[in-house]
Amino acid sequence: MAGTRWLDSDEQRTWRAFLAATELLADALDRQLQSDAGMTHAAYAVLVILSEASDRSMRMSELARATNSSQSRLSHVVARHEERGLVRRERCPTDRRGQVAVLTDAGYDVLTATAPGHVETVRRLVFDGLDPTQIEQLGTISQALLAVLDPEGKLSAVFPVS
């Protein structure tokens, strides 16, 4: 294509390092949580979000947005949590067609038992390897990327990132 703004070699290196780092990190977090709690990182995020919501409950549609998940992917994750008794689904009191996901006491217990090991993994894989200036830069850069990827702040309305 004439006029394609190809990446130069520095940009190429940056882009590939970023891709590799984020992919390896996502896999490492999945492995840690599968091994310690029998769930993916995405499934763990569902428990975290619910634990922070008022009444530890959230409409499924909102929960999908908060976890950056499609409705079908979320349904699958919540169904697995339900089988384990960590989450239950109820009819939405204000919308007859809607459903609400509620974190159970058992779900809260699993979350509090899992969180320390997970935070330690995040520290070890991300924060410990960066100096304070780099951590600040990473925050600023992530916000700049979100401004492009989520310009209307749909995600940050339900998942506080700033």
Added chain:
Amino acid sequence: MAGTRWLDSDEQRTWRAFLAATELLADALDRQLQSDAGMTHAAYAVLVILSEASDRSMRMSELARATNSSQSRLSHVVARHEERGLVRRERCPTDRRGQVAVLTDAGYDVLTATAPGHVETVRRLVFDGLDPTQIEQLGTISQALLAVLDPEGKLSAVFPVS
């Protein structure tokens, strides 16, 4: 857990913004490539890596490492590419039990037709939203993360990132 090094509120914000940005970005790249070329970003990466290999071919085991993929996930991706005639598998000449993936001419054509639109998407979603200093910082931070996530440089041996 006593002594858990919990994230403070700044670190929490940074971590959540980083997670949200990388997840939204991964989804956006998948959507663009599904729509333009009928393949995921991971499947596209397989074509890129093969196009850069000598003879446009690579052992499946090496290709799995280069794309940070499990053997089974890679087999699935390559099988789909094979159905479309973009890649073919051959017996490895130096290892009877091994297999080599080869990018076909049709695969190369699909890659060159797809690359401009993909690069434009990467520019728009990542590079255009960051200033030159931030881009440099992102490269340095990604390398620092890779030093922790891939300490032996297994990935970078086959997928040049530095």
